[in-house]
Amino acid sequence: MRRIALFLALAVTCGAAQAERYYSRTVVRTSAQDDANEMARTGCFRHRGTCGCREGIGMGSTPAQALDNCCYSRDSRYVVRERAVARGANGRWYAVTRYSN
Numbered sequence: 001m002r003r004i005a006l007f008l009a010l011a012v013t014c015g016a017a018q019a020e021r022y023y024s025r026t027v028v029r030t031s032a033q034d035d036a037n038e039m040a041r042t043g044c045f046r047h048r049g050t051c052g053c054r055e056g057i058g059m060g061s062t063p064a065q066a067l068d069n070c071c072y073s074r075d076s077r078y079v080v081r082e083r084a085v086a087r088g089a090n091g092r093w094y095a096v097t098r099y100s101n
Helices: 004-025 032-042 063-068
Strands: 052-060 080-087 093-099
Touching: 004 080, 032 052, 032 080, 032 093, 052 063, 063 093
Parallel strands: none
Antiparallel strands: 052 093, 080 093
């Protein structure tokens, strides 16, 4: 009986702490270079979602290829606001292109 009561007390406490962390999340705005560096450092190819604008990411064996592989890179409707590339430890280049909305 004691174990069940302890388990329930911990479950309620952990659930409340997780909910609090979720709602108190702080979003830090980063540059395209920060995001490219992060992808290169971790090898994790993903959007970080910190710019609040349309963003394309790409990867390639050269900086130019990585930029060409970014989403929307061939779409002339969007004006490029910021571009960055970084080389990862795996030898691949990671690129981030941000566009004006």
